[in-house]
Amino acid sequence: MLIRHKKASDVASHEITPKDVYVNRRRFMQASGLIAGSIALGALPSAAAVLPAKGQKFADVKKGYSKLGDTDSLSPPEAIYSYNNYYEFGSSKEDPAKNAGPFKPLPWTIKVDGLCNKPGTISFEDFIKPHALEERVYRMRCVEAWSMVIPWNGISLGEVIKRFEPQGSAKYVRFETVVRPEEMVGQRDRHNLPWPYIEGLRLDEAANPLAILAIGIYGDPLLNQNGAPIRLVTPWKYGFKGVKSIVRMSFVEEQPKNTWQVMNPGEYGFYSNVNPEVDHPRWSQASERRIGGSGGGLRGLIAPRQETLMFNGYAEEVAQLYAGMDLKKFY
Amino acid sequence: MSADVTSARSSQGFSWDSLLRRGLKPMAHVLCLAPLLWLIYRGFNSSLGANPVEFVIRYLGDWALRFLLIALAVTPVRLITGWLIVARLRRTLGLYAFAYVVIHIMSYVGLDHFFDWATIWADIVKRTYITVGMAALLMLLPLAITSTDGMIKRLGGARWRRLHMLVYPAGIAGVIHYFLMIKAGYKEPLIYALILTALFGVRLFKRLA
Numbered sequence: 001m002l003i004r005h006k007k008a009s010d011v012a013s014h015e016i017t018p019k020d021v022y023v024n025r026r027r028f029m030q031a032s033g034l035i036a037g038s039i040a041l042g043a044l045p046s047a048a049a050v051l052p053a054k055g056q057k058f059a060d061v062k063k064g065y066s067k068l069g070d071t072d073s074l075s076p077p078e079a080i081y082s083y084n085n086y087y088e089f090g091s092s093k094e095d096p097a098k099n100a101g102p103f104k105p106l107p108w109t110i111k112v113d114g115l116c117n118k119p120g121t122i123s124f125e126d127f128i129k130p131h132a133l134e135e136r137v138y139r140m141r142c143v144e145a146w147s148m149v150i151p152w153n154g155i156s157l158g159e160v161i162k163r164f165e166p167q168g169s170a171k172y173v174r175f176e177t178v179v180r181p182e183e184m185v186g187q188r189d190r191h192n193l194p195w196p197y198i199e200g201l202r203l204d205e206a207a208n209p210l211a212i213l214a215i216g217i218y219g220d221p222l223l224n225q226n227g228a229p230i231r232l233v234t235p236w237k238y239g240f241k242g243v244k245s246i247v248r249m250s251f252v253e254e255q256p257k258n259t260w261q262v263m264n265p266g267e268y269g270f271y272s273n274v275n276p277e278v279d280h281p282r283w284s285q286a287s288e289r290r291i292g293g294s295g296g297g298l299r300g301l302i303a304p305r306q307e308t309l310m311f312n313g314y315a316e317e318v319a320q321l322y323a324g325m326d327l328k329k330f331y
Numbered sequence: 332m333s334a335d336v337t338s339a340r341s342s343q344g345f346s347w348d349s350l351l352r353r354g355l356k357p358m359a360h361v362l363c364l365a366p367l368l369w370l371i372y373r374g375f376n377s378s379l380g381a382n383p384v385e386f387v388i389r390y391l392g393d394w395a396l397r398f399l400l401i402a403l404a405v406t407p408v409r410l411i412t413g414w415l416i417v418a419r420l421r422r423t424l425g426l427y428a429f430a431y432v433v434i435h436i437m438s439y440v441g442l443d444h445f446f447d448w449a450t451i452w453a454d455i456v457k458r459t460y461i462t463v464g465m466a467a468l469l470m471l472l473p474l475a476i477t478s479t480d481g482m483i484k485r486l487g488g489a490r491w492r493r494l495h496m497l498v499y500p501a502g503i504a505g506v507i508h509y510f511l512m513i514k515a516g517y518k519e520p521l522i523y524a525l526i527l528t529a530l531f532g533v534r535l536f537k538r539l540a
Contacts, residue, residue, distance in 0.1 A: 083381035091516025094380065146382060191517045263515060282458050282512070284450065289443075292381045298374045300383030301442050 049133035049155050049215065051106075051125065051229075057219040061153055064134030065209065068149065069313060071290075071306060072139060075148035077218055079292025084225045085142065086244060087193050088177065088184040095186070100224035103183045105245065108229050114174070114250035117165035124229050128215060130163060131155035135219075136212055138235035140242075141274045141312045145283045145305075148291050152233055153216030158207040166203060170251035174200040175232060175243040193259055199232065199243035200256030200270070202321075210235055210317050213246070236314040238272045269331040273322070274312035278331050351416065359420050363427040366394045367434075384442045391435035396505045398428035400526055403502055407533035422478055425498070429475040432468055460511035467504035470497045502527055 052058050082097045089096040089103075108124035133153055141147045161173060177197035181187040187195050205211065214233045215222055222228040227244025234241050240260055260268035267281050276286045287305040294300025311318050322330075370390055373379055379386045402424035409417050444451050454461045474495055476482070483491050506527055509520040 079381040087515060091513070091518075093382070093385075146385070186516070189516060189518065191515075191521065193515050260514075279457065282460060284454065284457075286450075289382065289384065294379075294383055295377050296379045296381065296383060297377035298379075298383075300379060301374070301387065303384070304445060305443075 049128040049131050051128075051215075051221060058133055058153055058216055058221070060133060061216075061219060062132055062134045064136045066135075066137035067313070068137060068139075072149045073293075074137065074151055075290075075292040076295070078295075080148060080150055080217060081223055081225065083148075083291055085144075085239065086186075086225055086227065088186045088195070088197065088245075089225065090186050090189075091192065096225035099185045103180070103224040103228070103245075105222070105224060105228035108247075110230070110246060111248045112164050112250075113248070114252050115167040115170035116251045117167065119164065127160075128155055128213075128230070131159055133215070134212070136210075136214075136233070138210075138233060139312050140233075140235065140239055141288060141308065143238040143240055143268075143272070143280055143283070143285075145285065145288050145308075146291050147288045147308075147312075151218055152212060152214040153219060154212035154214035154233060156209065157211040157213050157232070158209060160213060161203070161206055164249075164251070166251045169253050170203060172200050172202055172252050172255055173206045174198065174248075174250045174252050174256035175246050176248035176250075177243055178245045178247040193263060196247075197243060197259045198256055198262075199241055199258045200252075201232075201234065201241075202255075203251075205234070205318075205321055208318055208321065210314060236273060236311040236318045238274055240268070241272050271322075271327075271330050273318075273327065273331075274308065275310060275327055275331070276308040277310075278328050355416065355419065356423060359423050363398065363424070366390075367431075384438075388435065388438045388443060391431055391438055392509075395428060395431035395435045396509060396523060398424060398431050399498075399502050399505055400523065400530070402428045403498065403527070403530050407530050407537075410533060410537045426475060426478060429471050432471060436464075436468060460508050463504050463511060464508040467501045467508060470501040470504065474498060474501075499531070 048060075050059070083093045084096040085093065086096040086100070089099040106124065109121050110124065110127050111121045113119045133155060135151055135153055137149065137151045139147055140150050166173075175198070177195075178184075179187060179196045181195075186192050201211070212233050213230050214227070215230050217223075217226060222231065227242070230246050231244040232242045232246065241258075255270055258268070258270060258272075260272075261270060274285070279285050285308055288308045289305050290303070294303060309315070370387065374383075374387075402421065405417055405421045405424060409415060440446060440451060444454075455465050456462070474497055477486060477491060477494060486494065506520060506523045509523060510517065513520060
């Protein structure tokens with residue numbers, strides 16, 4: 001499915017105002033042609049995101065924005081569920097699926113704090129309920145030069161942020177992953193990352209309609225290895241920006257120090273936009289390997305790499321966020 | 332066991348010692364080929380995981396490093412235990428280590444990059460871990476070439492031994508290659524580094540003692 005839409009380059013949303021979000025979002029949806037023009041995009045969406053009963057699928061998922069290329073086909077669930085980078089559960093790709101069993105994603109609360117008018121500690125259910133649950137099929141490009149195509153179920157991050165009324169002085173939103181060494185074996189390993197895992201976005205990046213907080217994949221609630229119960233998805237950025245199992249969201253004035261940047265500032269920056277022209281010291285970013293098409297067989301050994309696209313193919317949607325910035329410097 | 336088999340063995344002078352002598356090499360071949368056969372089995376069984384190319388490259392790299400350490404362990408084991416017989420395995424194990432290094436690199440060249448030499452060369456120049464890995468290959472190459480009895484004679488024992496000291500920096504380069512490749516979670520390369528240090532330690536200690 002290839003859906004073309006107009007460029008939204010004239011929206012400069014350096015300051016979050018509800019109108020910015022609203023206008024941006026409406027254009028987006030009109031252009032995508034998936035939502036009938038009559039849907040009201042006011043304060044309350046028609047559908048409320050609620051968790052299904054155990055073993056059930058989400059009941060009310062709207063088809064949201066998806067833009068796939070000719071070579072993009074959905075990655076099979078086995079690949080999405082078995083090949084993960086989630087260092088809290090171990091540092092190999094197979095570790096999270098193996099080790100995430102003891103993790104309990106519910107009950108869950110999220111603390112919202114910092115420079116906003118409506119801070120608070122909110123249960124996961126109340127956090128997602130005011131928002132429409134949408135399916136967003138996105139390419140996911142890992143900094144390690146592999147990629148997948150994932151049908152997320154999520155809520156608009158911009159809408160979520162609007163609800164907490166960030167103050168004018170807030171420039172960034174900072175996210176924090178849960179710390180539970182008793183359930184997360186990687187957090188007991190001294191040679192691993194410093195915890196908690198931190199990520200952040202500039203507020204206008206967070207307000208971009210592409211940015212979502214995902215709570216499911218393929219219509220099922222997120223599995224532990226994919227970041228249950230709630231995680232960030234920003235498809236124009238490398239996968240590690242997608243902070244998992246979020247317990248805290250803070251509005252801040254200073255640019256947050258994201259974990260990988262702290263670990264290795266020469267290799268990882270704050271922005272981490274997918275950019276085939278700026279190499280990671282250990283991986284060329286010019287091409288990528290699409291994961292999961294072969295079912296683990298010999299056919300997978302002869303699958304060629306494919307070219308990586310600027311902003312992972314989402315330049316029309318996000319390039320305006322970085323107008324005038326030297327992306328070699330702000331990598 | 333039937334009587335004639337027993338008598339046949341006793342007529343050849345059966346002893347555990349001679350069985351070990353005759354069985355050691357074939358057993359080493361079987362054990363050294365096992366990881367490769369297992370990989371091939373997994374390929375035909377469609378169990379190479381979500382990223383088969385990466386799986387194959389890493390698997391072969393793991394075994395290349397393991398065999399290099401096993402080959403490096405032969406002399407320390409002989410020094411500690413006094414079992415002279417293990418020395419016979421040194422060449423076999425070293426050549427298997429080299430073979431795994433070669434197919435590890437061939438899988439990177441052929442499977443990951445489809446013989447795209449420009450990209451591969453850029454990788455070798457720009458990515459330190461690949462530079463170091465290739466350096467290890469270059470150090471092991473002359474050792475494999477000079478592993479025959481003829482070459483030992485031609486070079487002379489002393490010169491041959493000096494050349495084959497290259498296996499030490501090659502082993503170090505292999506471990507560094509592993510360290511540099513990993514983003515975080517250094518437990519495994521750390522284990523390899525400790526084993527390598529211990530093996531060097533035994534040699535050094537025995538030499539000084």
